[in-house]
Amino acid sequence: MNKLKYLFVAGLLRIAGKLSLASAQRIGKFIGLLMWKLQLKTREVTEINLSICLPELSPTERADLAKESLISTGMTMLEIPLMWEWPVEKCLDLVRETEGLELIDEAMADGSGLILLAPHLGSWELAGLFFSSRYKMAALYSPPNMPEFEDYMIRVRGRLGSELVRGDRRGLVRLGTILREGGVAGILPDQSPRGKGNAFAPFFGMEVKTMTLVSKLMQRTGAKVLITYAERLENAQGFRIVVRKTEPGLDSKDSVAATTALNQSVEQCIRDIPGQYQWEYKRMRHRPPGEINPYNPDRVC
Template sequence: MTTITTFALIALFQLLSLLPIRLLRCFGALVGRFLWLSGGRARQVTEENLAICYPDMPPAERVKLAQSSLQHLAMTALELAPVWQRPVADVMATVVEVEGLAEFRQALAADKGLIILAPHIGSWEVVGLYLAEQAQISSMYQPPDNEAIQQLILKARSRNGANLVPTDTSGVKALLQALKKGEMIGVLPDQVPPLEGGGFAPFFGVPALTTTLIKKLAKRTGATVMTASALRVEHSGKFRLVFAEVSEDVAAADELLALTVLNQSVEQCVALAPEQYQWEYKRFKKQPGGERKYYQNK
């Protein structure tokens, strides 16, 4: 990316941050409609993932869900501008409801460490800001190649005290230390990890390479594990935050059991608002035995 392109992108980003979130969602709906009509990779992967995960859903219903999903995908992208650029208090004012708050606060008060799983649904960036307002939090971060974009993201995500650590051994050690101090960490549980950092477990009944990091951290520290999702409230510029407890089996010695519980916790988040999940991500791109079964030519 050239310097001029980077400058233009950041300028556009700052301009978008001035617009109401509700208006940006309207724009996102239009962009999502274009993504559908263009028939590109985003639509193809979304349709394939929905066919994989909801094989019994009537085709017409899956089409409707796919169309809505692409609209929410565009909304997620456009919402980044105000969520990253506006004062934290302004972003927090968009959170109009918090479900499971008592359980979340109880887990924090236990002082034995808290692992928050934030799947790719709704606005996980809002989740991050909200958590940092409640207590000290450390989260893994993989910087982009562009230095200017990297600084933009770092400033946005750490502006209310979040500690960002690298996605390497030193980062894992930092997360472990934070949990041992009774602090909170945030992890994205539904990304495809490297083969050496994961194991296969069912996700919507289909084998998916799943991170073992959460199981290892929970087992070693005894930390509580919860999910957190910031879901869009329809016809508004607001969010509804939902916390849910995850079974202690997420730290089970049986790896398959632990990873299955982890994936089930993500499935439960998806069930809250399937259209807001990031279905265009190639979650099943790696399969047991190294076979390429899905996303052919995508």
């Protein structure tokens, strides 16, 4: 059954991968509007997150932003097959503008490794391809629920030599080795971490479980850190790669101070283009013990 499911999913990806960027974004916009119109769970979670994170917005502004975010998520869903199925050169041609690339050269000038944080903002798949085309790079990932799909994912994401590293103990050791050798490690910093490597820190004012991995890697390897995203331009014109400095204190040995700096760094990028953030992710579901789960007010964490 899993084999058949994989063949079905892989077939859909190949079909979607034949679309142009404009066609993929039009279909994605339709899917996003459908999620909005049908009052699906994704819309409910998006609206809850926006009410928590951006309370300064009026109800009308939040509704407009929720709609924009779902449209963006729909576009992302249709853009991923392009990033996986298109020739690499065609994908890289989508990068029309860049900002802050000099920060990477400055950070690595002394031979230090670099941790590139890439939140779920804009096209993180394109950002990964772009940087793996320029640097010796490894990216942390969690294996998919469909084992057959893992080999495909590793192959398409590693087309330019990028090494995909599982988020287990062996994988983290490998990530540390790459950073000590002066390489680049890509990490998605805005997921709820599993296991013990976490601390509770404010994210848009709400205490949530946050990964301590970044600060530990910095302490162990001497790596530096920057944050990046690929902003979607209007009218299917392509994308703009943005690289920014992170908030100070990310390498602190105080886990709360380090994770607070991590979340603040992510927040600053989200505030730049809030409509392109993946607001439907239940980031607030893991809170300190005794706190209410905002997605299910009848339950406490």
